[in-house]
Amino acid sequence: MQTSRVDVDLGSRSYPVLIGSELVGGVGEMLREHGLKQTNAFVVTNPQVGALYFLALEKALAAAGFTRVVRHEIPASEEGKNWDEFSAVCAALLGNFPDTGAVPLVILLGGGVVGDLGGFAAGVFRRGVPFVQMPTTLLAAVDSSVGGKVAVNFGGVKNIMGIFNQPRLVVCDLALLRTLAAREVRSGASEIIKYGAVCSPRLFQQLEEGGLERLLALEPETLTDIVAHCVRLKARVVEQDEFDKKGIRNVLNFGHTIGHALELSADYALTHGEAIAIGMIAATHLAQALGKCPAGFAVRLRDLILRAGLPVNFAAEPGLFDRVIRALQMDKKFREGRNVFVLPTSVGAWEQAENVDWTLVHEAVRAVLV
Ligand SMILES: NC(=O)c1ccc[n+]([C@@H]2O[C@H](COP(=O)([O-])OP(=O)(O)OC[C@H]3O[C@@H](n4cnc5c(N)ncnc54)[C@H](O)[C@@H]3O)[C@@H](O)[C@H]2O)c1
Ligand SMILES: [Zn+2]
Structure with missing residues (x-):
């Protein structure tokens, strides 16, 4: 089946959303085609999604010349969308990439929780590093991966700590939805x-x-x-x-x-x-x-x-x-x-x-x- 492309037109913050099936294997090439030249990647995912799809993603990234791919997992539920987990992602970003010369591409492989929390961390680490959304839930595919609202829950209030931060690219592989409950x-x-x-x-x-x-x-x-x-x-x-x-x-x-x-x-x-x-x-x-x-x-x-x-x-x-x-x-x-x-x-x-x-x-x- 053909991949559909929807452009989000936001001037200098514009990006395409690529929607198709079996896209993970070619994702490294897609990143290159869209001008993302990094050789380091920091993948935020959760244990469930990571177990299913991280290796395939890692392989695709390596094939496109990524030399270092760090995997960071957050808990697999809304309860994980909190300040402590956000802080743990920031710590992992700094711990793995302390050097300004090696800024990673942040890749968010998961549902809305991964996308919201990871997009927020990508937006504040070094005042913003590029990130890509790879939604793995239907909800993230149609909603949270597009539009740039990223946040965590705090003090019992949903999405109260957050920013606007648009991704560079959204790769929506609908084949990944087959394992969804x-x-x-x-x-x-x-x-x-x-x-x-x-x-x-x-x-x-x-x-x-x-x-x-x-x-x-x-x-x-x-x-x-x-x-x-x-x-x-x-x-x-x-x-x-x-x-x-x-x-x-x-x-x-x-x-x-x-x-x-x-x-x-x-x-x-x-x-x-x-x-x-x-x-x-x-x-x-x-x-x-x-x-x-x-x-x-x-x-x-x-x-x-x-x-x-x-x-x-x-x-x-x-x-x-x-x-x-x-x-x-x-x-x-x-x-x-x-x-x-x-x-x-x-x-x-x-x-x-x-x-x-x-x-x-x-x-x-x-x-x-x-
Ligand atoms: N930023 C926005 O504009 C926006 C819009 C709508 C919703 N949201 C946020 O999105 C969140 C909800 O996102 P969600 O519904 O994607 O939930 P989620 O990220 O918690 O994922 C739901 C569950 O599905 C599992 N899962 C994800 N992908 C899977 C796959 N391919 N196969 C098997 N299991 C998989 C996850 O591990 C998790 O247990 C909420 O926090 C909400 O506030 C944000
Ligand atoms: Zn919603």
Whole structure:
């Protein structure tokens, strides 16, 4: 199958996203073709992904003239996306490459946790060294590997310590997704449903018309087509609002405000995508309460989320509601107590609402805690 290329056009920080299958073996050559001339590489991965794919990557790098490839692993879950692990990556970078003459190319082989943490470390080591994203989860392929938001969780707040740091290249080898747990595939599908719901009626309809099931089965043509579509949607949003200053990038936060708060409060019992699925239901509830969204949208969204095997609610264990509300109030998009929500208005369209009555927000949270 042919490799698709989506360009993220950000002036001097532009880069291509290459999407295809069986790309790892040729990755060294790809780096060279894209002007990356380093001979040292620092690969951030985790034990699970490293065990599956590091050796193949190392071989491909050696074949393209890399003489030193350092492997650094971080824990394989969201709990590993913390300051201590970030600090350990920085220490390993400095320990292995103390000399300015031997700056490594940082390669992030993994899901969003590896990409977010590693991209942050690459951005601060020597005030920034080049890095490449090699997403290995569906979620990282369609979302976190593109756009340059890199961060770690801190003080109980998700992604609160971070920077904008664009990769030099994204190599998205969809063959790597075959070893993903089904739950992680569903989690990635959640972000894809998000893109359809607020950015693209065509994608939403494609998912409704059987694309979703073909995607979940990792059917190669559908997978490549949908991943490339999502990356194009994300690229267009990021190009208009790289630094998240104009409100345009907020569209990508549909489902993420209540979703993030729930993800943290549920003590990581939910994957990111599962939390976002519930967050999309809650945000839609809020949009309906504000009279901004027709009931038909809510029905279609709920159907698609259920068909993807994703949750639409979560068990209301004692104290959870209060923890979600507290986490919500810490949201970094909120200014001086004024909340901000992305509300769907019809398939492929959205509106931002600020300072929504907290009683309605509480109701929307209660609606998804059963
Ligand atoms: N930077 C952004 O713009 C952005 C956007 C969306 C999400 N995120 C972040 O991404 C993170 C979630 O990323 P994720 O869902 O990729 O989770 P993840 O990185 O934790 O990976 C999920 C699990 O899948 C395993 N895994 C990864 N690739 C595999 C493979 N090919 N085969 C077998 N197992 C594999 C991992 O070891 C892990 O256990 C969150 O921290 C979220 O905040 C960031
Ligand atoms: Zn997300």
